Amino acid sequence: MADTITMQVARYRPGQEAEPVFQSYDVPLRKEWAVLDGLNHIKDHVDGTLSYRWSCRMGICGSCGMTVNGSPVLSCATFLTDYAPGPVRVEPLRNFPVVRDLVVDIGDFMAKLPSVKPWLIRDDEPPEGEYLQTPDELDDYKKFSMCINCMLCYSACPVYALDPAFVGPAAIALAQRYNLDSRDEGAADRRDVLSSAEGVWACTFVGECSTACPKGVDPAGAIQRYKLTAATHALKDFLLPRGAR
Amino acid sequence: MSTFHNVVVVGGGGAGLRAAIAVAEANPRLTVAVVSKVYPMRSHTVSAEGGAAAVAGPDDSLEEHLYDTISGGDWLVDQDAAEAFVQEAPRELLRLEHWGCPWSRQRDGRIAVRAFGGMKKKRTWFAADKTGFHMLHTLFQTTLSNPDVVRYDEWFVTSLLVDDGQVYGVVAIELATGRVETVIANAVILCTGGCGRVFPFTTNANIKTGDGMALAYRAGAPLKDMEFVQYHPTGLPFTGILITEAARAEGGWLLNKDGYRYLQDYDLGTPTPHPVLRSMELGPRDRLSQAFVHEHDKGRTTDTPYGPIVHLDLRHLGAEVIDAKLPFVRELCSKYENIDPVKELIPVRPVVHYMMGGVHTDIHGATSLTGLYAAGEVACVSINGANRLGSNSLPECLVFGARAGQAAAEFVTSTRTAPGAAVYAQARDAQRLLEREFARHAEGSHIGGRERIADIRTEMQTAMENGAGIYRDGESLAKAADRLRDLRERFGRATVDDRSRTFNTEAVALLELSFMLDVAESIVVSALHRGESRGAHQRTDFPGRDDERFLAHSLVRRTPDGGGLVDYMPVKITQWPPGERVYGR
Numbered sequence: 001m002a003d004t005i006t007m008q009v010a011r012y013r014p015g016q017e018a019e020p021v022f023q024s025y026d027v028p029l030r031k032e033w034a035v036l037d038g039l040n041h042i043k044d045h046v047d048g049t050l051s052y053r054w055s056c057r058m059g060i061c062g063s064c065g066m067t068v069n070g071s072p073v074l075s076c077a078t079f080l081t082d083y084a085p086g087p088v089r090v091e092p093l094r095n096f097p098v099v100r101d102l103v104v105d106i107g108d109f110m111a112k113l114p115s116v117k118p119w120l121i122r123d124d125e126p127p128e129g130e131y132l133q134t135p136d137e138l139d140d141y142k143k144f145s146m147c148i149n150c151m152l153c154y155s156a157c158p159v160y161a162l163d164p165a166f167v168g169p170a171a172i173a174l175a176q177r178y179n180l181d182s183r184d185e186g187a188a189d190r191r192d193v194l195s196s197a198e199g200v201w202a203c204t205f206v207g208e209c210s211t212a213c214p215k216g217v218d219p220a221g222a223i224q225r226y227k228l229t230a231a232t233h234a235l236k237d238f239l240l241p242r243g244a245r
Numbered sequence: 246m247s248t249f250h251n252v253v254v255v256g257g258g259g260a261g262l263r264a265a266i267a268v269a270e271a272n273p274r275l276t277v278a279v280v281s282k283v284y285p286m287r288s289h290t291v292s293a294e295g296g297a298a299a300v301a302g303p304d305d306s307l308e309e310h311l312y313d314t315i316s317g318g319d320w321l322v323d324q325d326a327a328e329a330f331v332q333e334a335p336r337e338l339l340r341l342e343h344w345g346c347p348w349s350r351q352r353d354g355r356i357a358v359r360a361f362g363g364m365k366k367k368r369t370w371f372a373a374d375k376t377g378f379h380m381l382h383t384l385f386q387t388t389l390s391n392p393d394v395v396r397y398d399e400w401f402v403t404s405l406l407v408d409d410g411q412v413y414g415v416v417a418i419e420l421a422t423g424r425v426e427t428v429i430a431n432a433v434i435l436c437t438g439g440c441g442r443v444f445p446f447t448t449n450a451n452i453k454t455g456d457g458m459a460l461a462y463r464a465g466a467p468l469k470d471m472e473f474v475q476y477h478p479t480g481l482p483f484t485g486i487l488i489t490e491a492a493r494a495e496g497g498w499l500l501n502k503d504g505y506r507y508l509q510d511y512d513l514g515t516p517t518p519h520p521v522l523r524s525m526e527l528g529p530r531d532r533l534s535q536a537f538v539h540e541h542d543k544g545r546t547t548d549t550p551y552g553p554i555v556h557l558d559l560r561h562l563g564a565e566v567i568d569a570k571l572p573f574v575r576e577l578c579s580k581y582e583n584i585d586p587v588k589e590l591i592p593v594r595p596v597v598h599y600m601m602g603g604v605h606t607d608i609h610g611a612t613s614l615t616g617l618y619a620a621g622e623v624a625c626v627s628i629n630g631a632n633r634l635g636s637n638s639l640p641e642c643l644v645f646g647a648r649a650g651q652a653a654a655e656f657v658t659s660t661r662t663a664p665g666a667a668v669y670a671q672a673r674d675a676q677r678l679l680e681r682e683f684a685r686h687a688e689g690s691h692i693g694g695r696e697r698i699a700d701i702r703t704e705m706q707t708a709m710e711n712g713a714g715i716y717r718d719g720e721s722l723a724k725a726a727d728r729l730r731d732l733r734e735r736f737g738r739a740t741v742d743d744r745s746r747t748f749n750t751e752a753v754a755l756l757e758l759s760f761m762l763d764v765a766e767s768i769v770v771s772a773l774h775r776g777e778s779r780g781a782h783q784r785t786d787f788p789g790r791d792d793e794r795f796l797a798h799s800l801v802r803r804t805p806d807g808g809g810l811v812d813y814m815p816v817k818i819t820q821w822p823p824g825e826r827v828y829g830r
């Protein structure tokens with residue numbers, strides 16, 4: 001194994017570069033090093049001006065999403081040796097405005113998230129103790145509750161690339177996380193947004209989001225499942241007069 | 246530019262979000278802001294794995310949770326605070342359930358609880374082994390439903406605004422633009438988390454740089470019990486990623502290089518095939534980490550490029566238990582060590598994990614400065630004393646986050662002291678000063694020589710590990726203090742190459758380093774003064790606990806020349822006089 005690997009990192013500083021340029025750095029190639037360790041080596045020892053987000057370096061905070069050799073990944077959970085002998089091309093996540101270097105603006109997602117009401121909705125007061133929920137009931141939504149908001153799915157989504165108004169994979173998965181929770185009664189409140197043209201119906205079922213997801217959330221599955229629900233509701237709306245629904 | 250909110254919460258982790266909700270609930274007419282250097286759901290609470298303790302079953306009692314907490318903390322726990330804590334923890338965890346937290350369940354649908362280190366009963370609520378992740382996202386999503394909570398995401402707080410001993414807001418940099426802003430307030434709640442990054446090998450995320458501790462310290466509030474730093478016995482070598490205590494609670498064993506369950510040699514009980522509470526692998530963290538050092542001294546650990554290790558053995562649990570209860574452990578081992586714990590041993594070593602000390606508060610989260618509150622890992626109430634029990638910290642964030650939120654809301658509602666002209670003047674000064682700093686770096690005009698931020702940081706971390714690690718003595722601490730003084734001097738020459746205002750992470754690293762140097766100094770000076778061994782503070786030159794002199798909290802105050810002045814305040818004892826800590830017998 002060679003002892004270094006070349007990282008080609010996209011640089012963009014507003015006011016300094018008109019558009020992103022690549023800068024090459026040689027970093028040590030070590031078995032344990034994630035792509036993020038390579039970036040940290042650059043920042044600490046070679047070029048302090050490189051900007052990127054990271055925090056937990058254990059694949060759970062969702063900060064460190066980047067495009068590495070063309071694919072959206074968590075840079076703290078993707079290893080340099082997987083790209084040996086290199087070079088490794090590191091770019092910001094796609095489909096988001098670039099703020100600076102590898103930092104993207106996720107404001108669009110943060111603004112959309114509340115629109116699908118990802119919180120538990122009930123009309124009644126909560127019980128003295130816990131709401132009962134069996135392990136099977138928990139399993140119904142568990143996978144959709146695993147989303148770390150890392151934005152890899154948005155970066156992979158060809159629909160979002162063309163139509164930035166699309167609510168998008170993670171937000172829909174989070175809506176489903178509550179819709180399918182036995183304690184929740186808010187499905188009707190989420191219906192308008194989810195079954196709008198920018199909701200599930202915008203998705204042409206490409207499935208790239210589920211492939212990209214590092215946490216097994218399967219947003220494509222959430223979208224498909226909601227399409228069935230929405231179709232059933234549409235049919236009911238058509239067949240039944242208002243009061244009978 | 247400056248904005249105004251009645252209450253500003255600094256930090257969007259478990260403590261900060263809970264505090265913000267509490268303010269909004271206490272008085273809906275108050276405006277509340279959450280200022281956080283990362284998006285709230287990225288806060289370090291997200292990494293917590295094992296669980297959150299609160300009495301749940303009929304076979305358990307508040308008394309027992311209280312006793313475990315007090316003895317676990319080697320009697321440095323304030324018993325009135327711990328009483329409030331054990332009493333309110335169940336209600337807080339239940340509220341999280343009502344907000345949707347996906348707690349793991351028993352077959353009949355009720356909450357499930359698991360064993361945890363130092364706890365005599367099973368009382369740790371868990372959401373598989375991603376408890377903190379689920380708690381944080383539940384809290385965050387719940388705050389989304391509350392439009393009264395205004396967020397300032399990716400704003401980095403650089404100082405507190407203080408006028409005549411009262412705190413009136415914060416100065417912050419909006420990272421996306423580099424603009425210096427002030428948020429004026431009637432009260433500020435610090436919820437900025439811990440400071441593990443002061444050490445080289447830690448489970449703590451990159452953001453845990455002790456900012457809030459330094460902010461309060463600089464503003465004149467004392468820090469309490471800073472000498473008590475918790476090492477967790479089971480971190481993965483190199484990364485420092487935590488293998489949760491839940492792995493041992495489910496039945497994992499710690500083995501030395503001969504495959505021997507060495508804890509039996511350290512007065513922690515006798516090995517049994519199934520886990521026994523408060524015994525062996527379920528002893529408290531301080532004792533387990535200390536046992537590791539002794540094993541190492543006896544030559545019974547295994548050397549690796551990333552330091553000596555022992556092994557955690559989960560193989561006998563089988564794939565089914567591991568996948569149901571510890572799926573994240575399996576995921577982390579496979580990703581970061583390329584091993585499968587179903588079939589292989591996990592290499593582990595002690596790793597800096599948690600700060601027992603912090604900003605001194607009363608049981609309502611009030612600090613010594615009017616208008617300043619603190620909760621979560623940044624604060625020291627103290628319910629953790631000389632050693633925190635695993636799974637007490639997440640509920641602490643909720644209980645004392647809520648208490649601080651309520652107290653701040655009451656304070657603002659009843660007093661309504663408005664920030665005066667002096668505050669606005671100070672805000673403008675602070676803004677100008679920071680602007681000038683930025684400009685100075687932008688011109689590249691540095692007085693004498695250049696120092697790299699990373700070099701100073703690494704040397705600080707090494708000094709802390711060597712001088713103030715699991716075992717320390719007067720000499721090692723004095724040496725660390727000297728090193729820190731040198732480093733502070735060199736810090737004056739540290740340079741920022743990044744001239745951009747947009748998302749300047751190098752400037753952030755510089756500010757974080759300056760906070761960490763303060764925190765490191767406060768740890769070392771507090772440790773130097775405590776001439777005894779208690780819990781996580783083990784002095785080889787003072788091997789015994791000394792209740793006569795040191796059954797007391799240390800308080801360190803910053804002196805004008807930047808040093809720390811230490812004095813002591815009594816521990817509150819309501820019903821359990823100090824006794825022997827007994828595990829495994």
Ligand SMILES: Cc1cc2nc3c(=O)[nH]c(=O)nc-3n(C[C@H](O)[C@H](O)[C@H](O)COP(=O)(O)OP(=O)(O)OC[C@H]3O[C@@H](n4cnc5c(N)ncnc54)[C@H](O)[C@@H]3O)c2cc1C
Nearest residue numbers: 256257258259260282290295296402438621622636638639
């Ligand atoms: C790996 C790991 C596992 C753990 N597992 C458990 C467990 O199983 N059970 C348990 O009880 N405890 C556990 N703990 C401990 C527990 O997770 C933490 O003590 C707790 O989550 C701290 O929460 P907090 O709200 O105080 O701080 P954090 O969650 O760390 O949040 C700090 C907040 O402050 C903000 N902030 C900091 N500085 C600034 C600044 N200068 N300007 C603006 N904002 C700032 C950050 O952005 C962040 O939002 C674990 C800890 C670790 C490291």
Ligand code: SF4
Nearest residue numbers: 147148150151153213
């Ligand atoms: S669904 Fe998966 S890829 Fe998308 S944000 Fe959530 S965790 Fe990331």
Ligand code: FES
Nearest residue numbers: 055057062064076
């Ligand atoms: S740094 Fe947290 S997910 Fe990578």
